[in-house]
Amino acid sequence: MFEVLELIYQFKALRSHHIAMHLPLRHEIGLRHSLRLMFDHGLLDKRQCGLYECDTYLLAGKGKDALAGRELPPRYLYQEGGLEMRLGTEFEHSKMTIDLLSNLKAGAEANGCRLISAEEMAEQAKHPAPFLLPRHTTYRDRKSRKIMPYMLVPDGFVGIEHPVGKRAYFAIEAEHNKANSRFDDDDPSSRQSSTRKKIAHYRDVDWRQAYKNLGIRNCRVLVVAPTSAQIENKFRVARTVVKESHLFLGQAVPIIAGTDVPIMPHLFDAPWLRIGLPPEQINATTLRTG
Numbered sequence: 001m002f003e004v005l006e007l008i009y010q011f012k013a014l015r016s017h018h019i020a021m022h023l024p025l026r027h028e029i030g031l032r033h034s035l036r037l038m039f040d041h042g043l044l045d046k047r048q049c050g051l052y053e054c055d056t057y058l059l060a061g062k063g064k065d066a067l068a069g070r071e072l073p074p075r076y077l078y079q080e081g082g083l084e085m086r087l088g089t090e091f092e093h094s095k096m097t098i099d100l101l102s103n104l105k106a107g108a109e110a111n112g113c114r115l116i117s118a119e120e121m122a123e124q125a126k127h128p129a130p131f132l133l134p135r136h137t138t139y140r141d142r143k144s145r146k147i148m149p150y151m152l153v154p155d156g157f158v159g160i161e162h163p164v165g166k167r168a169y170f171a172i173e174a175e176h177n178k179a180n181s182r183f184d185d186d187d188p189s190s191r192q193s194s195t196r197k198k199i200a201h202y203r204d205v206d207w208r209q210a211y212k213n214l215g216i217r218n219c220r221v222l223v224v225a226p227t228s229a230q231i232e233n234k235f236r237v238a239r240t241v242v243k244e245s246h247l248f249l250g251q252a253v254p255i256i257a258g259t260d261v262p263i264m265p266h267l268f269d270a271p272w273l274r275i276g277l278p279p280e281q282i283n284a285t286t287l288r289t290g
Helices: 002-011 016-022 028-040 061-067 091-110 118-123 194-208 210-214 228-238
Strands: 044-047 056-059 114-116 133-140 147-152 156-161 167-174 220-225 245-252 273-275
Touching: 002 016, 002 028, 002 044, 002 056, 002 061, 002 091, 016 028, 016 056, 016 091, 028 044, 056 061, 091 114, 091 156, 091 167, 091 220, 118 156, 133 194, 133 210, 147 194, 167 210, 194 210, 194 228, 194 245, 220 228, 228 245, 228 273
Parallel strands: 167 220, 220 245
Antiparallel strands: 044 056, 114 156, 133 147, 156 167, 245 273
C-alpha cells in the first residue's frame, strides 16, 4: 500500500499501468485489485478520461493522512518552487509532463542512472522560487501598473545522474495544441505562436545562465507533443527563429492515441529531435559534466 501511495506522491498522479511499470514484482491482477481497494477505502481518488483506457490515480485525503510522519521520497512534481501543475483545468497537458517523467525514471533506472527530482534540486537552490527563470525583459502589470520582471515557467524540471558522476539537467515544455487556440502554433508564418516565443525565451535564459540559482551548470529543454507530426511541425517553426540549436530536444509523448497510451521507458534511449541538427540521445552517451 505504501509503495503505491509514495509513488503517486512523487508524481502527483499516475496511470495504473505506470504504477505497474514501477512495481514490476507486483502481479498485474493483484495490483489492480489493490488499487480498487485503496480507492474504495478513500485512500486514492481516480480520474478516468475518455482519452484513456487506464484510470489515473491521485492521493485522496486519507491517503495523504496515511503518509503523515513517514520519510517520503523527493517529488518530481514540486510546485512549491514555482512549477505550475493544474490537473483540474489542464489535465491532458499536465499528464503529458507526468507521463514523460514517469517513463524517464523507469528508463534511467534500467540503464543504471538516477533521475534527479525537482524537489532535490529545490533543496540546494539559492532562491525560494528556483524554477521561475527570469528573462532580461520586463512588462507592465495590468492591475498594479508596476514594471515587473518577465519570468519563464517550465512545465517541469528534471536531472539525470550517471553512475560515474556526470549530470545533465532539463526543463520540460509540454506542447498541446487546443482546438480553440487563438493562433496556429504550427504555422511558421505566425509571429504570435507560443513555439516562437518559447524559443526566444529559453535562448535568453540560456545566454544568461539564469538557471544558476538552482546550483547547476547546464540546462537544456525537453519539448514534448502528443504526436510525431506535431513535434516535427513545432521544430519546423523553431527553424524560422534559429537555424541550428542543441538547446532543444523534441519527442512525441502521446496523450490522444486511440483507447490507450502505452508506457514508453525507451524514451531514455530514443533519438530526440534537434533544431537543424541530427537527432541525439539523452542517455549516458551524451550526458554532460555539471
